[in-house]
Amino acid sequence: MQMIIRESRQTDEHDIAEVIMACHWESPVADHELLALRWIRQFIVTEPQNCYVLEHPDTRKVVGYIVCATDTIAYESEFDKTYFPKLKSRFDELEAQAFEYLEENRKLLLFTRIHETGINLANYPAHLHINILPAYQRSGYGSMLLSAYEENLRKRRVPGYHLGTAAGNTKGLSFYNKHSLDLLHTTYEDGKPAISILGKRL
Numbered sequence: 001m002q003m004i005i006r007e008s009r010q011t012d013e014h015d016i017a018e019v020i021m022a023c024h025w026e027s028p029v030a031d032h033e034l035l036a037l038r039w040i041r042q043f044i045v046t047e048p049q050n051c052y053v054l055e056h057p058d059t060r061k062v063v064g065y066i067v068c069a070t071d072t073i074a075y076e077s078e079f080d081k082t083y084f085p086k087l088k089s090r091f092d093e094l095e096a097q098a099f100e101y102l103e104e105n106r107k108l109l110l111f112t113r114i115h116e117t118g119i120n121l122a123n124y125p126a127h128l129h130i131n132i133l134p135a136y137q138r139s140g141y142g143s144m145l146l147s148a149y150e151e152n153l154r155k156r157r158v159p160g161y162h163l164g165t166a167a168g169n170t171k172g173l174s175f176y177n178k179h180s181l182d183l184l185h186t187t188y189e190d191g192k193p194a195i196s197i198l199g200k201r202l
Ligand SMILES: CC(C)(COP(=O)(O)OP(=O)(O)OC[C@H]1O[C@@H](n2cnc3c(N)ncnc32)[C@H](O)[C@@H]1OP(=O)(O)O)[C@@H](O)C(=O)NCCC(=O)NCCS
Pocket: 023, 129, 130, 131, 132, 133, 136, 137, 138, 139, 140, 141, 142, 143, 144, 163, 164, 165, 166, 169, 170, 171, 172, 174, 175, 176, 178
């Protein structure tokens, strides 16, 4: 099938949230607003020209995406100032409403700030998140999105990028290995590897 790869738009937010939910939750219980505040909105509002979506040509639905911040230090500073407070207050709102799936959503509040890991952000200043709906995985679309992303960063003279993934995400790690990313850092929880941070110089 001839899928469309195009730059993101703010109207893609809903579909992207559905893709994240399908890839990372066992059932559709994640709150869309929390997903948007944590993983989507800042990227597609701040730099839509550096984010790409995979659009189905018949349904026009977004079935995969890659979002990007070209300058992670600036991204994290803006996230802490603007988006994290909103994320926290959305979570508090759900808690006050005794939202049925509160515990499943709590993980959206927990994350490592990249600038605290000690990786050399001068070499890998950009970062990305990528997901493809299960029905469209392993068909070359992730590779197509990653190539569009890398080409764009090269054009913009960005020297490298990094990303974080669960240390147990074997299919993701295999994908990144195929695309020549190196392991830069591992975070641990209770003595066990939790997050692998990978990077690539361009
Ligand atoms: C990881 C992901 C983005 C890769 O995109 P994709 O379109 O599936 O990958 P491609 O078809 O371009 O590349 C295929 C390669 O990716 C890896 N891969 C993708 N799906 C896989 C699967 N189900 N099992 C094992 N390896 C897989 C393999 O290395 C595979 O190469 P192979 O078929 O020669 O073994 C996509 O599978 C995905 O969204 N997975 C679920 C969520 C996720 O892990 N996101 C990344 C979090 S950081």
